[in-house]
Amino acid sequence: MTLTMGKALNAALRDALREDDSVVVFGEDVGALGGVFRVTDGLTAEFGEQRCFDTPLAESGIVGLAIGMAMNGFRPVVEMQFDAFAYPAFEQLASHVAKMRNRTRGAVGLPMVIRVPYAGGIGGVEHHSDSSEAYYVQTPGLKVVTPATVADAYSLLREAIADPDPVVFMEAKKLYWSKDETALPVRTAPFGTAEVRREGADATLLAYGPTVPVALEAAAAAVDDGGRELEVVDLRTLVPFDDDTVAASVRKTGRCVVVAEAAGFASVSAEIAARVQERCFHSLWAPVLRVTGWDIPYPPPVLERYHLPGVDRVLDTVDRLQWDDAPDPRFLTAGSA
Amino acid sequence: MTTQAEHRMPTAVPPDDPTALLPASEPIRFLNDDGGAAPGDAHGRYQRPPTELLRRAYRAMVVGRRFDAQATALTKQGRLAVYPSSRGQEACEIGAVLALRDTDWLFPTYRDTMALVSRGIDPVEALTLLRGSWHCGYDPIATRTAPQCTPLATHAPHAVGLAYAATRRGEDTVALAVVGDGGTSEGDFHEAMNFAAVFHAPVVFLVQNNGFAISVPLSRQTAAPSLAHKGVGYGVRGERVDGNDPVAVMAVLIDAVESARAGGGPVLVEAHTYRVEPHTNADDDARYRGHDEVEAWKRRDPIARLEAHLRAGGDLTDDDVTAAREAGEAFAADVRTRLAAEPTGDPADLFAHVYAEPTPQLREQARWLAEELDAGEAR
Numbered sequence: 200m201t202l203t204m205g206k207a208l209n210a211a212l213r214d215a216l217r218e219d220d221s222v223v224v225f226g227e228d229v230g231a232l233g234g235v236f237r238v239t240d241g242l243t244a245e246f247g248e249q250r251c252f253d254t255p256l257a258e259s260g261i262v263g264l265a266i267g268m269a270m271n272g273f274r275p276v277v278e279m280q281f282d283a284f285a286y287p288a289f290e291q292l293a294s295h296v297a298k299m300r301n302r303t304r305g306a307v308g309l310p311m312v313i314r315v316p317y318a319g320g321i322g323g324v325e326h327h328s329d330s331s332e333a334y335y336v337q338t339p340g341l342k343v344v345t346p347a348t349v350a351d352a353y354s355l356l357r358e359a360i361a362d363p364d365p366v367v368f369m370e371a372k373k374l375y376w377s378k379d380e381t382a383l384p385v386r387t388a389p390f391g392t393a394e395v396r397r398e399g400a401d402a403t404l405l406a407y408g409p410t411v412p413v414a415l416e417a418a419a420a421a422v423d424d425g426g427r428e429l430e431v432v433d434l435r436t437l438v439p440f441d442d443d444t445v446a447a448s449v450r451k452t453g454r455c456v457v458v459a460e461a462a463g464f465a466s467v468s469a470e471i472a473a474r475v476q477e478r479c480f481h482s483l484w485a486p487v488l489r490v491t492g493w494d495i496p497y498p499p500p501v502l503e504r505y506h507l508p509g510v511d512r513v514l515d516t517v518d519r520l521q522w523d524d525a526p527d528p529r530f531l532t533a534g535s536a
Numbered sequence: 537m538t539t540q541a542e543h544r545m546p547t548a549v550p551p552d553d554p555t556a557l558l559p560a561s562e563p564i565r566f567l568n569d570d571g572g573a574a575p576g577d578a579h580g581r582y583q584r585p586p587t588e589l590l591r592r593a594y595r596a597m598v599v600g601r602r603f604d605a606q607a608t609a610l611t612k613q614g615r616l617a618v619y620p621s622s623r624g625q626e627a628c629e630i631g632a633v634l635a636l637r638d639t640d641w642l643f644p645t646y647r648d649t650m651a652l653v654s655r656g657i658d659p660v661e662a663l664t665l666l667r668g669s670w671h672c673g674y675d676p677i678a679t680r681t682a683p684q685c686t687p688l689a690t691h692a693p694h695a696v697g698l699a700y701a702a703t704r705r706g707e708d709t710v711a712l713a714v715v716g717d718g719g720t721s722e723g724d725f726h727e728a729m730n731f732a733a734v735f736h737a738p739v740v741f742l743v744q745n746n747g748f749a750i751s752v753p754l755s756r757q758t759a760a761p762s763l764a765h766k767g768v769g770y771g772v773r774g775e776r777v778d779g780n781d782p783v784a785v786m787a788v789l790i791d792a793v794e795s796a797r798a799g800g801g802p803v804l805v806e807a808h809t810y811r812v813e814p815h816t817n818a819d820d821d822a823r824y825r826g827h828d829e830v831e832a833w834k835r836r837d838p839i840a841r842l843e844a845h846l847r848a849g850g851d852l853t854d855d856d857v858t859a860a861r862e863a864g865e866a867f868a869a870d871v872r873t874r875l876a877a878e879p880t881g882d883p884a885d886l887f888a889h890v891y892a893e894p895t896p897q898l899r900e901q902a903r904w905l906a907e908e909l910d911a912g913e914a915r
Contacts, residue, residue, distance in 0.1 A: 249704065255734055260693050260727030264735075267697020270676075272705060287723070294687050295694070302671035302683055305889040339890055363892040391896065439895035 200382060204352045205375040208238045210383050211356035212276065216246050219274065222360060224251040226261055226278030226314075234278060236316060236375050258288035262313060266295055269309040269365075276360055282317040283326035289334065296365045297340030312359045312366050317345075318409040318460050320373035320507055322500040328372075329497055330461035332408075335367040336437050336470070342390060343437040345369040347411035349379035351394075351435060354387040362390070371409035391439035395448060399430035402454035402517055405445060405471055407434040410458040410508060417458075417513035424514055437467055442474060449475050450482040454520040456490060458508055463491030485521035550771055559764035559776045563808050566783035569836045571844025574781075582787040587851050593634055593782055594846060595860045597626040597839050600650040602864030603659065606871050607649065607666070611817040615875045617668040620647045621813035627782035627838035628744045628807045630654055632712055635740075635789035643682040643695040643713040647744075651714070655681060659871045669879035689719040692728030692741065699796075700737040710738045710796045712789075718749025720763050726770075732802035733771040739802045740792045741772075744779060746811040751824040764806035772802050779809030780838040783845060810836075883909060 202210075215222045224239055230253040233240030242251035254261050258279060265275035279285035285292075292313065300308045315335075319328030335343045344359055344366055346352040352370070359366035388394060396411065397418050406414035411433045418429035432448050434441065449455045455475050459468040472487040490508040498506045551557065564582060565574040585593075604623050610616045622629055629650040636642060636655075644651055652662040657674045664673025665684055672683035682698075685691035695713035702709035719725055720743055732739045743763050747754060760766055767774030773795075777788040785807055792803035810833035814821040821830075846852035887894055887902040894902065 255727070255730050257727040257730065259690075259724055260696075260731045263690070263693020263724060263728065264697040264700065264731055267694040267699070267711075268701040269697075270682075270694065271698045271701035273701050290687060290690060290724075291693070294690060298671070299683075300891070301889045303676055303889075304670060304672070304885065306672075306675045306677055307683075308892060342891070440897060442896065 200380070201378050202349050202381050202383070203375065204346070204349050204370075204377050205236060205238055207349045207353040207381065207383065208356055208370065209240055209242075211353045211360075212239060212242060213245065214384060215276070215357060215360045216242065216250055219360075221272055222250070222274045222276060223268065224276045224278075225254050225264070227254065227256050227280050229253060229278050235280060236372070238314070238370070238375075239278065258285055259291050262288040262291040262296065265311045265313075266291065266299070266309060269311045270307060274310045274360060276312040276314065279313060279315045281323075281327050282315055282329040282331045285313070285315050285331065288313075292335070292341065292367070293338050297338045300364065301340055308363050309365045310363050312356070312368050314368045314370060316372045316375075317369045318371045318373065319497060319503050320409060322503070323372070324500065325497070328503070330459070330492065332369055332437060333461060333466050335369075336467050340365070341438065342366045343369065344390065344435070345371065345408035345437065346435065347371070347374065347406075347408055347433050349377065349381045350385045351387050353381070353383055353385055355390070355435065357384070357386075358390060369408060373409055374412070377412070388435070390436045391441055393435055393441035393444040394433045395430060395444070396433045397429070397431040399428035399452065401427040401429060401452055402456065402520055403430045403432060403445075403448045403452045404456050404458055404513065405432050405434060405475075406458040407437060407467075409460050413508060413510060413513060414458050417510045417517070420510055421514060421517060425518070427517065429517065434471075440474070442478060445471070445475060446478040449479040453482050453484040455479070455483070455487045456513065456516050456520070457487065458490045458513055460492050460507060462494045463489050464494045466491060485519075488516050488519060490516045554768060557768040557771065557773045559762060559767075559774045559806070563776045563778045564784045564788050565778040565781050566787065567778075567781045567841050567845050569841070571841035571848070579784060579787065582784070582791055584783060585786045585790060587846075587849070589634060589786065590783060590842065590846060591851060591856070593630050593786060594839070594842050594852065594856075595863060596630045596634070596654045597782065597842065598860035599864045599867050600626050600629060600654055601839060602861075602868045603653055603871065604650050606868035607663065608813065608817060610872070610875055616663060616666045618816050618818060619649075619666050620816045621811070622647050622650045624812035624833065624837070625744055625746060625779065625809045626650065627785045627842075628742065628779050628809055631782065631785035631789045631807075632714060632742055634786060635793045636710065636712055639680065639707070639709055640793070641680045641682065641695065641698055641709060641711040643691045643711060644684050645688075645691075645714055645716060645719070646684050646686050647716065648684065648714050652681060652684070653867075655679065657681060659867070660874050663871075663875065667875065667879055669881055670885075689715050689722035689725040689728070692719075692724055693731060695739050696728050696732045696735065696737050699732075699739045700735045703738060708738075708797050710740060710793050712740045712742060712793065714742050714744065716749065717743060717745040717747070717754055717757055717763060718752070719743070720766065721749075721757050729767070729770040729772055729802070729804065736799075736801045738796035738799075740789065740796055741802065741804045742789065743804070743806045744809055745806055746779075746809050748811060748815070748824070750815045750819065751821075753824075762806060764804055767804040772804050774804040774806065776806040776808060779807030780833075780836045780841065782838050782842045
């Protein structure tokens with residue numbers, strides 16, 4: 200049946216609540232309202248306020264409450280409502296969620312999921328469109344997962360809830376309304392497995408979350424544009440990272456572009472480019488390039504289309520992969536700020 | 537399927553008279569500064585704890601103080617990386633432990649090592665954090681004691697979550713979260729109090745107001761009439777107690793814990809005490825407070841006050857005092873002996889407990905380090 204990603208996430212929560220009494224869902228507006236994106240729609244009505252409930256408006260408190268409940272037998276799934284709203288909870292995530300298993304030498308694990316609707320492209324005003332994944336990825340002890348397809352949304356969320364470790368589950372807001380033919384329940388590949396979404400021989404596009412559809416569109420356009428066959432790899436989980444699939448693709452194509460929405464400096468895309476360079480240096484015909492958002496605070500909605508990596512910027516960057524052995528001068532500027 | 541109405545969350549009902557949430561006008565006291573009876577009804581509605589419990593408290597306080605002194609001494613020998621003393625706060629440390637059942641949970645700060653050892657946690661395991669050999673040396677589940685928390689008040693919401701989860705599981709567990717005066721300025725303290733009240737969770741917040749957050753005095757921390765007054769803003773009953781009066785601390789904490797256990801919701805207890813030692817062994821307290829102030833507080837010593845009180849009632853003999861001191865010496869000697877060896881750590885542990893199963897990246901790094909170590913031995 201045709202299903203949106205939002206509905207698939209809702210179904211994953213519903214099925215998890217049904218199958219495991221220890222699963223609880225809470226956060227701001229997740230109860231009667233069903234979440235501002237309706238991902239928790241109907242859960243309180245079906246399972247009652249003990250299983251899906253509203254909390255006071257306080258993100259640190261929400262994550263802190265989840266830690267205590269996870270220490271005492273529950274599997275909390277909490278919603279942060281918007282990317283930038285999660286920042287007050289960052290200390291709980293960095294100092295406690297990520298470290299509890301480690302500091303207690305395995306005695307206390309925290310099976311919990313922190314759902315973070317993230318990234319832009321929906322016309323959100325300030326503080327509603329941040330790509331905050333780097334903060335979580337840089338924090339050892341957290342798994343970081345970001346689905347790009349409807350089937351993955353269901354499967355990865357189920358896996359996140361069942362995981363013995365804390366998972367930051369990053370939902371690209373603009374994909375909530377994306378649709379696909381999917382029969383639920385569905386199980387796709389497990390954490391740590393990237394997926395080749397489109398085969399191609401000429402260059403690899405590495406994408407995750409909101410940029411997977413952009414990369415696929417660019418790959419389709421590239422055939423008409425210059426006759427190039429681009430391979431598109433959807434990373435699916437950022438931690439753990441699937442080095443093998445990524446390296447196999449780049450070794451095959453010899454060229455690589457990382458496509459991500461977040462600012463590029465010191466980012467997940469930077470990490471991926473470094474990893475590819477380390478593993479595939481002798482297979483590369485060009486430096487690994489990146490297409491990212493600019494290194495700016497997320498812009499206001501009327502300007503966001505200039506910020507977000509689109510198909511044109513991806514194709515322009517693919518063109519600079521030294522197809523004629525000439526390096527692009529833009530990447531050779533000495534001392535540029 | 538059950539109806540929604542049957543699943544209503546437990547919700548606190550604000551009292552008709554909000555002043556019922558307010559603490560007594562003066563800190564609760566049973567003892568005066570010399571250990572004699574405090575005047576009038578200074579103990580309010582509270583009951584004096586049973587004598588046998590006070591005798592246990594006395595012994596635990598004597599042992600605890602000796603342990604604390606030993607730990608401070610070990611920093612001078614380089615055996616501990618750092619130690620924040622709780623000398624002078626024995627009534628609070630022991631009161632927190634003795635108010636709890638074994639099934640209850642303690643959420644301590646970095647200063648509450650005395651409470652940990654009084655709870656029966658092996659002192660070497662308790663000192664693992666401060667020794668630098670691992671972050672938490674004891675098993676929190678087995679000991680029902682959360683890891684000691686260095687960031688201020690961040691453990692308070694965990695106590696709320698754990699206690700709320702316990703009620704959901706039908707257990708009568710109470711969580712006691714210990715916070716310092718500085719910690720009450722943190723957002724997490726506010727969020728924890730608010731959540732505890734809204735979810736009517738069986739949590740007792742014990743604020744050890746020892747006068748200073750490192751060097752900053754209480755007057756720079758709050759403009760509230762007292763820290764216990766903060767409870768009323770959340771719908772939490774507040775109480776304040778003379779934190780150097782062991783009888784009063786135990787009376788108030790036992791009452792608070794049992795009230796929470798009985799479904800009365802969270803309680804905030806502010807204990808007025810004093811940190812007679814510097815913040816840690818690395819601190820120079822002469823920069824921010826006067827010698828006379830410290831000496832004045834030392835004259836309100838909780839152990840001396842309890843000893844005088846018990847002796848006056850014929851409930852403590854010279855032999856008991858000697859036995860407590862000998863127990864303290866034996867405890868300290870054991871700690872000294874066992875911490876004489878250099879701490880060791882298994883490098884493989886670095887990667888073992890980051891996730892339940894190491895990621896491929898961590899497996900690779902573990903192999904890399906193992907190779908590094910093998911090569912080092914070969915050289």
